[in-house]
Amino acid sequence: MNTVEPIRDEGTVQDIADYLKAKNERDYLMWMFGVYTAFRISDILRFRVRDVKNKRSIGLREKKTGKERKFIVNKRLQKAIEQYIRDKPDYEYLFKSRQGENKPISRQQAYNIIKDAAxxxxxxxxxxxxxxxxxxxxxxxxxxxxxxLMKIYNHSDIHITLRYIGVEQDYIDETMAAFDIMY
Incomplete structure:
Protein backbone atom coordinates (compact mmCIF):
# COMPACT_ATOMS: atom_id res chain seq x y z
CA MET A 1 0.00 0.00 0.00
CA ASN A 2 1.33 3.42 -0.92
CA THR A 3 1.36 6.14 1.70
CA VAL A 4 -0.53 9.29 0.77
CA GLU A 5 0.97 12.50 2.09
CA PRO A 6 -0.27 16.05 2.58
CA ILE A 7 1.17 18.74 0.38
CA ARG A 8 3.31 20.65 2.83
CA ASP A 9 4.31 23.61 0.66
CA GLU A 10 1.59 26.31 0.49
CA GLY A 11 2.90 27.53 -2.85
CA THR A 12 2.45 24.08 -4.36
CA VAL A 13 -1.11 23.87 -3.01
CA GLN A 14 -1.82 27.18 -4.76
CA ASP A 15 0.01 26.10 -7.94
CA ILE A 16 -2.18 23.01 -8.19
CA ALA A 17 -5.30 25.13 -7.64
CA ASP A 18 -4.23 27.56 -10.37
CA TYR A 19 -3.37 24.72 -12.75
CA LEU A 20 -6.73 23.02 -12.21
CA LYS A 21 -8.64 26.30 -12.55
CA ALA A 22 -7.05 26.95 -15.93
CA LYS A 23 -7.65 23.37 -17.05
CA ASN A 24 -11.14 22.56 -15.76
CA GLU A 25 -13.38 24.54 -13.40
CA ARG A 26 -15.04 21.39 -12.01
CA ASP A 27 -11.68 19.90 -11.08
CA TYR A 28 -10.59 23.19 -9.52
CA LEU A 29 -13.71 23.28 -7.34
CA MET A 30 -13.16 19.65 -6.31
CA TRP A 31 -9.62 20.56 -5.20
CA MET A 32 -10.85 23.63 -3.31
CA PHE A 33 -13.66 21.63 -1.72
CA GLY A 34 -11.25 18.94 -0.55
CA VAL A 35 -8.61 21.32 0.75
CA TYR A 36 -11.07 23.63 2.53
CA THR A 37 -13.54 21.10 3.99
CA ALA A 38 -11.42 18.03 4.84
CA PHE A 39 -14.22 15.78 3.61
CA ARG A 40 -13.41 12.37 2.19
CA ILE A 41 -13.77 12.08 -1.58
CA SER A 42 -16.72 9.69 -1.11
CA ASP A 43 -18.58 12.54 0.62
CA ILE A 44 -17.43 15.30 -1.73
CA LEU A 45 -18.71 13.47 -4.80
CA ARG A 46 -22.23 13.18 -3.33
CA PHE A 47 -22.85 16.94 -3.27
CA ARG A 48 -25.38 18.50 -5.63
CA VAL A 49 -25.80 22.15 -6.50
CA ARG A 50 -28.78 22.49 -4.11
CA ASP A 51 -26.61 21.29 -1.22
CA VAL A 52 -24.27 24.27 -1.49
CA LYS A 53 -26.30 27.01 -3.18
CA ASN A 54 -26.61 30.18 -1.05
CA LYS A 55 -25.32 28.39 2.05
CA ARG A 56 -22.80 29.67 4.58
CA SER A 57 -22.67 26.31 6.32
CA ILE A 58 -23.03 22.81 4.98
CA GLY A 59 -23.83 19.64 6.83
CA LEU A 60 -23.83 15.99 5.93
CA ARG A 61 -23.76 12.51 7.37
CA GLU A 62 -20.35 11.03 6.58
CA LYS A 63 -20.57 7.96 4.41
CA LYS A 64 -17.73 6.09 6.16
CA THR A 65 -18.52 6.87 9.80
CA GLY A 66 -22.24 7.65 9.67
CA LYS A 67 -21.52 10.69 11.86
CA GLU A 68 -23.01 14.12 11.25
CA ARG A 69 -20.58 16.84 10.26
CA LYS A 70 -21.21 20.54 9.72
CA PHE A 71 -18.79 23.20 8.55
CA ILE A 72 -18.78 26.90 7.79
CA VAL A 73 -17.95 27.63 4.16
CA ASN A 74 -14.77 29.68 3.98
CA LYS A 75 -15.03 32.89 1.87
CA ARG A 76 -12.57 31.67 -0.78
CA LEU A 77 -14.47 28.40 -1.20
CA GLN A 78 -17.81 30.27 -1.20
CA LYS A 79 -16.63 32.46 -4.07
CA ALA A 80 -15.45 29.43 -6.07
CA ILE A 81 -18.77 27.66 -5.48
CA GLU A 82 -20.83 30.68 -6.52
CA GLN A 83 -18.88 31.13 -9.75
CA TYR A 84 -19.09 27.44 -10.60
CA ILE A 85 -22.82 26.86 -9.94
CA ARG A 86 -24.01 30.14 -11.47
CA ASP A 87 -25.89 28.54 -14.39
CA LYS A 88 -26.34 25.01 -13.07
CA PRO A 89 -29.67 23.46 -12.08
CA ASP A 90 -30.19 22.57 -8.39
CA TYR A 91 -30.50 18.82 -9.05
CA GLU A 92 -27.15 18.52 -10.84
CA TYR A 93 -24.20 16.87 -9.15
CA LEU A 94 -21.54 19.38 -8.23
CA PHE A 95 -18.79 17.21 -9.71
CA LYS A 96 -20.74 15.84 -12.63
CA SER A 97 -19.23 13.30 -14.98
CA ARG A 98 -19.30 13.98 -18.70
CA GLN A 99 -20.52 10.42 -19.14
CA GLY A 100 -24.15 9.60 -18.45
CA GLU A 101 -27.09 11.77 -17.58
CA ASN A 102 -26.40 13.22 -14.14
CA LYS A 103 -23.81 11.18 -12.31
CA PRO A 104 -20.79 12.32 -10.31
CA ILE A 105 -17.27 11.53 -11.44
CA SER A 106 -15.89 8.30 -10.02
CA ARG A 107 -13.38 8.06 -7.19
CA GLN A 108 -10.91 6.76 -9.77
CA GLN A 109 -11.44 9.84 -11.94
CA ALA A 110 -10.97 12.10 -8.90
CA TYR A 111 -7.71 10.26 -8.15
CA ASN A 112 -6.55 10.67 -11.77
CA ILE A 113 -7.25 14.41 -11.65
CA ILE A 114 -5.29 14.88 -8.44
CA LYS A 115 -2.42 12.65 -9.51
CA ASP A 116 -2.07 14.41 -12.87
CA ALA A 117 -2.03 17.87 -11.27
CA ALA A 118 0.44 16.79 -8.58
CA LEU A 149 -8.32 18.46 14.04
CA MET A 150 -9.07 15.18 15.80
CA LYS A 151 -12.68 16.35 16.20
CA ILE A 152 -12.92 17.57 12.60
CA TYR A 153 -11.64 14.23 11.32
CA ASN A 154 -13.73 12.23 13.82
CA HIS A 155 -10.59 10.40 14.94
CA SER A 156 -10.62 8.59 18.27
CA ASP A 157 -7.02 9.35 19.26
CA ILE A 158 -4.73 12.36 18.91
CA HIS A 159 -1.83 10.18 17.72
CA ILE A 160 -3.93 8.95 14.81
CA THR A 161 -4.52 12.56 13.79
CA LEU A 162 -0.86 13.56 14.06
CA ARG A 163 0.21 10.53 12.02
CA TYR A 164 -2.58 11.14 9.49
CA ILE A 165 -1.53 14.72 8.73
CA GLY A 166 2.16 13.82 8.51
CA VAL A 167 3.28 15.85 11.53
CA GLU A 168 4.41 12.80 13.49
CA GLN A 169 6.71 11.72 10.65
CA ASP A 170 8.09 15.26 10.31
CA TYR A 171 8.99 15.22 14.01
CA ILE A 172 10.62 11.79 13.73
CA ASP A 173 12.62 12.92 10.67
CA GLU A 174 13.81 16.09 12.45
CA THR A 175 14.80 14.13 15.56
CA MET A 176 16.73 11.53 13.57
CA ALA A 177 18.53 14.16 11.47
CA ALA A 178 19.59 16.15 14.54
CA PHE A 179 20.69 13.18 16.66
CA ASP A 180 24.43 12.88 17.21
CA ILE A 181 25.93 10.73 19.96
CA MET A 182 29.58 11.18 18.98
CA TYR A 183 31.61 14.10 20.29
Whole structure:
Protein backbone atom coordinates (compact mmCIF):
# COMPACT_ATOMS: atom_id res chain seq x y z
CA MET A 1 0.00 0.00 0.00
CA ASN A 2 1.33 3.42 -0.92
CA THR A 3 1.36 6.14 1.70
CA VAL A 4 -0.53 9.29 0.77
CA GLU A 5 0.97 12.50 2.09
CA PRO A 6 -0.27 16.05 2.58
CA ILE A 7 1.17 18.74 0.38
CA ARG A 8 3.31 20.65 2.83
CA ASP A 9 4.31 23.61 0.66
CA GLU A 10 1.59 26.31 0.49
CA GLY A 11 2.90 27.53 -2.85
CA THR A 12 2.45 24.08 -4.36
CA VAL A 13 -1.11 23.87 -3.01
CA GLN A 14 -1.82 27.18 -4.76
CA ASP A 15 0.01 26.10 -7.94
CA ILE A 16 -2.18 23.01 -8.19
CA ALA A 17 -5.30 25.13 -7.64
CA ASP A 18 -4.23 27.56 -10.37
CA TYR A 19 -3.37 24.72 -12.75
CA LEU A 20 -6.73 23.02 -12.21
CA LYS A 21 -8.64 26.30 -12.55
CA ALA A 22 -7.05 26.95 -15.93
CA LYS A 23 -7.65 23.37 -17.05
CA ASN A 24 -11.14 22.56 -15.76
CA GLU A 25 -13.38 24.54 -13.40
CA ARG A 26 -15.04 21.39 -12.01
CA ASP A 27 -11.68 19.90 -11.08
CA TYR A 28 -10.59 23.19 -9.52
CA LEU A 29 -13.71 23.28 -7.34
CA MET A 30 -13.16 19.65 -6.31
CA TRP A 31 -9.62 20.56 -5.20
CA MET A 32 -10.85 23.63 -3.31
CA PHE A 33 -13.66 21.63 -1.72
CA GLY A 34 -11.25 18.94 -0.55
CA VAL A 35 -8.61 21.32 0.75
CA TYR A 36 -11.07 23.63 2.53
CA THR A 37 -13.54 21.10 3.99
CA ALA A 38 -11.42 18.03 4.84
CA PHE A 39 -14.22 15.78 3.61
CA ARG A 40 -13.41 12.37 2.19
CA ILE A 41 -13.77 12.08 -1.58
CA SER A 42 -16.72 9.69 -1.11
CA ASP A 43 -18.58 12.54 0.62
CA ILE A 44 -17.43 15.30 -1.73
CA LEU A 45 -18.71 13.47 -4.80
CA ARG A 46 -22.23 13.18 -3.33
CA PHE A 47 -22.85 16.94 -3.27
CA ARG A 48 -25.38 18.50 -5.63
CA VAL A 49 -25.80 22.15 -6.50
CA ARG A 50 -28.78 22.49 -4.11
CA ASP A 51 -26.61 21.29 -1.22
CA VAL A 52 -24.27 24.27 -1.49
CA LYS A 53 -26.30 27.01 -3.18
CA ASN A 54 -26.61 30.18 -1.05
CA LYS A 55 -25.32 28.39 2.05
CA ARG A 56 -22.80 29.67 4.58
CA SER A 57 -22.67 26.31 6.32
CA ILE A 58 -23.03 22.81 4.98
CA GLY A 59 -23.83 19.64 6.83
CA LEU A 60 -23.83 15.99 5.93
CA ARG A 61 -23.76 12.51 7.37
CA GLU A 62 -20.35 11.03 6.58
CA LYS A 63 -20.57 7.96 4.41
CA LYS A 64 -17.73 6.09 6.16
CA THR A 65 -18.52 6.87 9.80
CA GLY A 66 -22.24 7.65 9.67
CA LYS A 67 -21.52 10.69 11.86
CA GLU A 68 -23.01 14.12 11.25
CA ARG A 69 -20.58 16.84 10.26
CA LYS A 70 -21.21 20.54 9.72
CA PHE A 71 -18.79 23.20 8.55
CA ILE A 72 -18.78 26.90 7.79
CA VAL A 73 -17.95 27.63 4.16
CA ASN A 74 -14.77 29.68 3.98
CA LYS A 75 -15.03 32.89 1.87
CA ARG A 76 -12.57 31.67 -0.78
CA LEU A 77 -14.47 28.40 -1.20
CA GLN A 78 -17.81 30.27 -1.20
CA LYS A 79 -16.63 32.46 -4.07
CA ALA A 80 -15.45 29.43 -6.07
CA ILE A 81 -18.77 27.66 -5.48
CA GLU A 82 -20.83 30.68 -6.52
CA GLN A 83 -18.88 31.13 -9.75
CA TYR A 84 -19.09 27.44 -10.60
CA ILE A 85 -22.82 26.86 -9.94
CA ARG A 86 -24.01 30.14 -11.47
CA ASP A 87 -25.89 28.54 -14.39
CA LYS A 88 -26.34 25.01 -13.07
CA PRO A 89 -29.67 23.46 -12.08
CA ASP A 90 -30.19 22.57 -8.39
CA TYR A 91 -30.50 18.82 -9.05
CA GLU A 92 -27.15 18.52 -10.84
CA TYR A 93 -24.20 16.87 -9.15
CA LEU A 94 -21.54 19.38 -8.23
CA PHE A 95 -18.79 17.21 -9.71
CA LYS A 96 -20.74 15.84 -12.63
CA SER A 97 -19.23 13.30 -14.98
CA ARG A 98 -19.30 13.98 -18.70
CA GLN A 99 -20.52 10.42 -19.14
CA GLY A 100 -24.15 9.60 -18.45
CA GLU A 101 -27.09 11.77 -17.58
CA ASN A 102 -26.40 13.22 -14.14
CA LYS A 103 -23.81 11.18 -12.31
CA PRO A 104 -20.79 12.32 -10.31
CA ILE A 105 -17.27 11.53 -11.44
CA SER A 106 -15.89 8.30 -10.02
CA ARG A 107 -13.38 8.06 -7.19
CA GLN A 108 -10.91 6.76 -9.77
CA GLN A 109 -11.44 9.84 -11.94
CA ALA A 110 -10.97 12.10 -8.90
CA TYR A 111 -7.71 10.26 -8.15
CA ASN A 112 -6.55 10.67 -11.77
CA ILE A 113 -7.25 14.41 -11.65
CA ILE A 114 -5.29 14.88 -8.44
CA LYS A 115 -2.42 12.65 -9.51
CA ASP A 116 -2.07 14.41 -12.87
CA ALA A 117 -2.03 17.87 -11.27
CA ALA A 118 0.44 16.79 -8.58
CA UNK A 119 2.80 15.29 -11.16
CA UNK A 120 2.92 18.64 -12.98
CA UNK A 121 4.55 20.08 -9.86
CA UNK A 122 6.73 17.11 -8.92
CA UNK A 123 4.59 16.01 -5.99
CA UNK A 124 4.64 12.30 -5.19
CA UNK A 125 2.66 10.11 -2.79
CA UNK A 126 -0.72 11.61 -3.62
CA UNK A 127 -4.24 10.26 -3.67
CA UNK A 128 -7.75 11.41 -2.95
CA UNK A 129 -6.86 11.77 0.75
CA UNK A 130 -4.14 14.26 -0.15
CA UNK A 131 -6.67 17.11 -0.09
CA UNK A 132 -7.97 16.08 3.34
CA UNK A 133 -4.47 15.62 4.74
CA UNK A 134 -3.30 18.93 3.26
CA UNK A 135 -6.11 20.70 5.09
CA UNK A 136 -5.06 19.15 8.39
CA UNK A 137 -1.36 19.74 7.92
CA UNK A 138 -1.79 23.45 7.24
CA UNK A 139 -4.41 24.00 9.95
CA UNK A 140 -2.04 22.32 12.41
CA UNK A 141 0.93 24.46 11.26
CA UNK A 142 -1.14 27.60 11.84
CA UNK A 143 -2.92 26.62 15.08
CA UNK A 144 -0.99 23.70 16.65
CA UNK A 145 -4.48 22.52 17.73
CA UNK A 146 -4.40 18.77 17.16
CA UNK A 147 -7.46 18.25 19.37
CA UNK A 148 -9.59 20.40 17.08
CA LEU A 149 -8.32 18.46 14.04
CA MET A 150 -9.07 15.18 15.80
CA LYS A 151 -12.68 16.35 16.20
CA ILE A 152 -12.92 17.57 12.60
CA TYR A 153 -11.64 14.23 11.32
CA ASN A 154 -13.73 12.23 13.82
CA HIS A 155 -10.59 10.40 14.94
CA SER A 156 -10.62 8.59 18.27
CA ASP A 157 -7.02 9.35 19.26
CA ILE A 158 -4.73 12.36 18.91
CA HIS A 159 -1.83 10.18 17.72
CA ILE A 160 -3.93 8.95 14.81
CA THR A 161 -4.52 12.56 13.79
CA LEU A 162 -0.86 13.56 14.06
CA ARG A 163 0.21 10.53 12.02
CA TYR A 164 -2.58 11.14 9.49
CA ILE A 165 -1.53 14.72 8.73
CA GLY A 166 2.16 13.82 8.51
CA VAL A 167 3.28 15.85 11.53
CA GLU A 168 4.41 12.80 13.49
CA GLN A 169 6.71 11.72 10.65
CA ASP A 170 8.09 15.26 10.31
CA TYR A 171 8.99 15.22 14.01
CA ILE A 172 10.62 11.79 13.73
CA ASP A 173 12.62 12.92 10.67
CA GLU A 174 13.81 16.09 12.45
CA THR A 175 14.80 14.13 15.56
CA MET A 176 16.73 11.53 13.57
CA ALA A 177 18.53 14.16 11.47
CA ALA A 178 19.59 16.15 14.54
CA PHE A 179 20.69 13.18 16.66
CA ASP A 180 24.43 12.88 17.21
CA ILE A 181 25.93 10.73 19.96
CA MET A 182 29.58 11.18 18.98
CA TYR A 183 31.61 14.10 20.29
Missing amino acids: QKFGVEHVGTHTMRKTFGYHVYQKTKDAVM
